[in-house]
Amino acid sequence: xxxxxxxxxxxxxxxxxxxxxxxxxxxxxxxxxxxxxxxxxxxxxxxxxxxxxxxxxxxxxxxxxxxxxxxxxxxxxxxxxxxxxxxxxxxxxxxxxxxxxxxxxxxxxxxxxxxxxxxxxxxxxxxxxxxxxxxxxxxxxxxxxxxxxxxxxxxxxxxxxxxxxxxxxxxxxxxxxxxxxxxxxxxxxxxxxxxxxxxxxxxxxxxxxxxxxxxxxxxxxxxxxxxxxxxxxxxxxxxxxxxxxxxxxxxxxxxxxxxxxxxxxxxxxxxxxxxxxxxxxxxxxxxxxxxxxxxxxxxxxxxxxxxxxxxxxxxxxxxxxxxxxxxxxxxxxxxxxxxxxxxxxxxxxxxxxxxxxxxxxxxxxxxxxxxxxxxxxxxxxxxxxxxxxxxxxxxxxxxxxxxxxxxxxxxxxxxxxxxxxxxxxxxxxxxxxxxxxxxxxxxxxxxxxxxxxxxxxxxxxxxxxxxxxxxxxxxxxxxxxxxxxxxxxxxxxxxxxxxxxxxxxxxxxxxxxxxxxxxxxxxxxxxxxxxxxxxxxxxxxxxxxxxxxxxxxxxxxxxxxxxxxxxxxxxxxxxxxxxxxxxxxxxxxxxxxxxxxxxx
Ligand SMILES: Nc1ncnc2c1ncn2[C@@H]1O[C@H](COP(=O)(O)OP(=O)(O)OP(=O)(O)O)[C@@H](O)[C@H]1O
Numbered sequence: 001x002x003x004x005x006x007x008x009x010x011x012x013x014x015x016x017x018x019x020x021x022x023x024x025x026x027x028x029x030x031x032x033x034x035x036x037x038x039x040x041x042x043x044x045x046x047x048x049x050x051x052x053x054x055x056x057x058x059x060x061x062x063x064x065x066x067x068x069x070x071x072x073x074x075x076x077x078x079x080x081x082x083x084x085x086x087x088x089x090x091x092x093x094x095x096x097x098x099x100x101x102x103x104x105x106x107x108x109x110x111x112x113x114x115x116x117x118x119x120x121x122x123x124x125x126x127x128x129x130x131x132x133x134x135x136x137x138x139x140x141x142x143x144x145x146x147x148x149x150x151x152x153x154x155x156x157x158x159x160x161x162x163x164x165x166x167x168x169x170x171x172x173x174x175x176x177x178x179x180x181x182x183x184x185x186x187x188x189x190x191x192x193x194x195x196x197x198x199x200x201x202x203x204x205x206x207x208x209x210x211x212x213x214x215x216x217x218x219x220x221x222x223x224x225x226x227x228x229x230x231x232x233x234x235x236x237x238x239x240x241x242x243x244x245x246x247x248x249x250x251x252x253x254x255x256x257x258x259x260x261x262x263x264x265x266x267x268x269x270x271x272x273x274x275x276x277x278x279x280x281x282x283x284x285x286x287x288x289x290x291x292x293x294x295x296x297x298x299x300x301x302x303x304x305x306x307x308x309x310x311x312x313x314x315x316x317x318x319x320x321x322x323x324x325x326x327x328x329x330x331x332x333x334x335x336x337x338x339x340x341x342x343x344x345x346x347x348x349x350x351x352x353x354x355x356x357x358x359x360x361x362x363x364x365x366x367x368x369x370x371x372x373x374x375x376x377x378x379x380x381x382x383x384x385x386x387x388x389x390x391x392x393x394x395x396x397x398x399x400x401x402x403x404x405x406x407x408x409x410x411x412x413x414x415x416x417x418x419x420x421x422x423x424x425x426x427x428x429x430x431x432x433x434x435x436x437x438x439x440x441x442x443x444x445x446x447x448x449x450x451x452x453x454x455x456x457x458x459x460x461x462x463x464x465x466x467x468x469x470x471x472x473x474x475x476x477x478x479x480x481x482x483x484x485x486x487x488x489x490x491x492x493x494x495x496x497x498x499x500x501x502x503x504x505x506x507x508x509x510x511x512x513x514x515x516x517x518x519x520x521x522x523x524x525x526x527x528x529x530x531x532x533x534x535x536x537x538x539x540x541x542x543x544x545x546x547x548x549x550x551x552x553x554x555x556x557x558x559x560x561x562x563x564x565x566x567x568x569x570x571x572x573x574x575x576x577x578x579x580x581x582x583x584x585x586x587x588x589x590x591x592x593x594x595x596x597x598x599x600x
Contacts, residue, residue: 009314012321016143023097030090031148037083039155041076042299046163048072050292057287098140101324102133108328114400116330119360127201127208129327132320139324143317150310153303160300167285167293171272175300178268182261183308189257190316193250197319203243210236265301272297340419343426344411346512347376348543350397355406357396366392367566369406374543374559379536381546381554383584384563390547391432393563394517397545398427428511432518434498438486441471442478445504450479457508464538465504466531470497496527503531507538514544532556551588560584 020027052068055061109117109126116122132139164172213219214232223229273294280290351373358365366389374380382390395401397408399420407414415423437444445461446453458478462471474480474491481487493501506514516535528550536556546557554560555574562570562577562584570582577584 009318012143012318012325013147013314015321015325016140016147019101020094020097020144023100024093027090027093027097027144030086030093031144034083034086034090035148035152035155037079037086038152039159041079041083042156042303043159044072044076044079046292046295046299049295050288053291054286054288094141094144098133101140101328104328105129105133108330112330114395115360115402122330123205124198124201125323125327125330127205128197128320129324131197131201131204132324138317139320143314143321146310146313146317150307150314153307153310156299156303157307160296160303163296164293164300168275171275171297172300175268175272175297175304178264179301179304179308181264182305183312185257185261185264186309187312187315189254190312192253194316194319196246196250199246200243203239203246207236207239207243210239265305268301269298340422341413341417343418343422344413347541348426348512349376349409349411350374350513350543351407351409351412352393352397353407353409355396355403355408357392357401357403359392365404365566367396367403370566370568371406372561372568372571374545377541377543378559379539379544379546379557381548381557381560382563383548383551383554383560383587388563389566390563391517394429394515394545394547398429398515399423426512427515428506428509428513429515430499430502430506430517434495434502436482436493436498436501438481438483438490440476440478441474441480441482441501444482444501445478445508447505447509458504461504461507462501464507464534465500466527466534467497467500467504500531503535512542514539514542516545517547518549551591562587 017028048068048071052065052072055065055068105126112122135142161172164175210232213223214229214236223232276285276290276293276297279285280287285293352371354369354371355367356365356369357367370393382393384390392401396403397415399415402416407416409415410418410423440450441462442450442453442455442458445458455478459468459471462468462478470493471477476489481490483492484490503516506516514535532546533556546554548554551574558573560570560572560574560577561568562582564583570577570580570584572580578588
């Protein structure tokens with residue numbers, strides 16, 4: 001995973017504006033127009049009252065007076081109306097852009113290297129990027145709004161400067177210096193907030209996880225039987241409480257900073273208004289000028305303070321946007337060697353050459369220079385105790401993880417040289433974990449939409465996986481919705497039936513390399529024996545890897561690897577390993593009683 005360090009704010013502004021322009025040009029056009037209208041309105045409120053008061057205290061011409069009042073109201077009413085109207089249109093367009101970004105975030109999660117999905121650093125980055133997109137005040141929307149607010153502020157600032165500049169340049173310098181102090185305070189508060197953002201993301205992730213478990217009915221049985229609900233509620237509340245504590249610390253920091261700012265402001269405005277009163281009393285300005293300057297000074301202070309706050313806000317938004325960009329730019333398939341060789345034709349020989357691998361954050365390697373060959377058409381069984389490294393071996397072969405060193409070869413070519421999407425077409429895999437989707441049975445088997453699926457092949461795969469009777473008992477057949485999450489008519493299969501459905505999924509895909517990672521743990525021994533016999537026939541000439549704790553599967557295999565702590569300690573056929581009287585034999589003897597039953 002690559003991250004970039006936080007630099008200037010401009011790249012983030014450019015990123016937000018160019019992304020918005022690409023997805024919706026109108027978002028920029030509407031907001032720019034709103035900016036001009038917003039910047040213009042305060043001047044009307046400065047200039048019109050001055051001209052009206054000067055007219056009242058000077059020539060007192062009724063026509064001129066009525067004209068000025070009417071113009072002021074008409075212009076202000078229309079400007080206000082259009083600003084509101086365009087703001088609504090602009091917001092709709094901005095949401096369009098944000099949804100596109102959320103889509104990119106989701107796509108990144110589905111396509112990023114698998115190893116990231118088990119990496120807490122990535123998971124935090126993901127949460128932070130999500131918050132950058134979902135929050136209105138911070139992140140993408142925060143920067144977008146603040147940028148245009150800042151721009152409107154700058155335009156208004158130039159206008160005020162020309163008005164107050166006519167009075168005294170010293171007043172401008174004084175205002176700028178004192179407002180600079182407010183900026184410093186605001187920046188400090190924002191930095192404090194961002195410093196705690198990482199902790200907030202982490203707590204949010206935990207809170208979401210607990211909440212997901214509480215709502216996920218697949219945990220329902222365990223939660224009830226083990227009275228786990230109170231623990232979950234406690235953990236959920238704890239993460240909420242910790243979050244609240246951090247948020248109230250941030251609010252307190254803001255409160256102190258804002259209080260100090262008010263004192264600075266009182267001091268600043270007291271001095272400037274006192275000076276204007278002095279000029280009026282000594283008749284150096286008219287009453288119209290007095291009104292114009294006091295309004296301009298109040299406006300100038302407000303605008304400059306707004307700009308300072310917006311700039312401070314922009315600088316912290318930069319951190320959010322950098323986080324978002326870093327997340328979206330995490331490269332997919334970064335270990336690809338740049339070439340996408342076409343896949344060779346079968347039959348396939350697979351070779352592990354001195355492969356070493358350690359999970360990120362672990363001290364112990366799972367494999368240290370492991371080597372073995374799987375010749376074409378071979379049925380290979382990998383057996384061994386829990387944690388020996390069997391699943392990791394499959395993850396490396398299927399490129400969900402990359403070896404730290406060594407090579408995995410397919411017909412003599414390093415598998416890194418094939419595009420992952422091409423390479424994955426070779427595999428029909430059944431993993432330990434069962435993932436039933438709240439889609440129809442047919443879609444669960446084909447993992448394609450109904451109209452892209454081949455119904456005959458679905459029936460055939462279900463039949464081969466031993467589910468034809470079950471399907472016949474369903475009113476809607478293969479169109480039956482699975483689970484009740486989205487459909488009241490949904491059906492729940494038993495654990496063993498779900499595993500058979502996973503086997504049907506693998507059969508439907510019809511890959512050249514079959515991998516079964518303990519796919520039958522939930523089916524009974526006789527059914528397992530029958531399933532393996534059937535599967536064995538169906539595999540035909542294809543290469544197959546079986547991982548199983550039950551040694552009934554291994555007897556079908558041409559070769560068995562017995563793994564211990566990431567090493568292959570024994571290799572051979574079932575009979576060879578029994579004769580060797582080693583660990584495999586021991587394991588087999590322990591299970592022997594059990595198999596005698598199934599063999600009968
Ligand atoms: N995502 C992961 N992050 C860190 N360590 C992991 C991860 N997955 C597995 N491990 C560790 O790697 C080692 C090998 O695990 P692996 O799942 O490959 O074993 P296994 O032989 O398939 O075990 P089992 O028979 O229980 O399924 C174990 O020590 C495990 O704790």
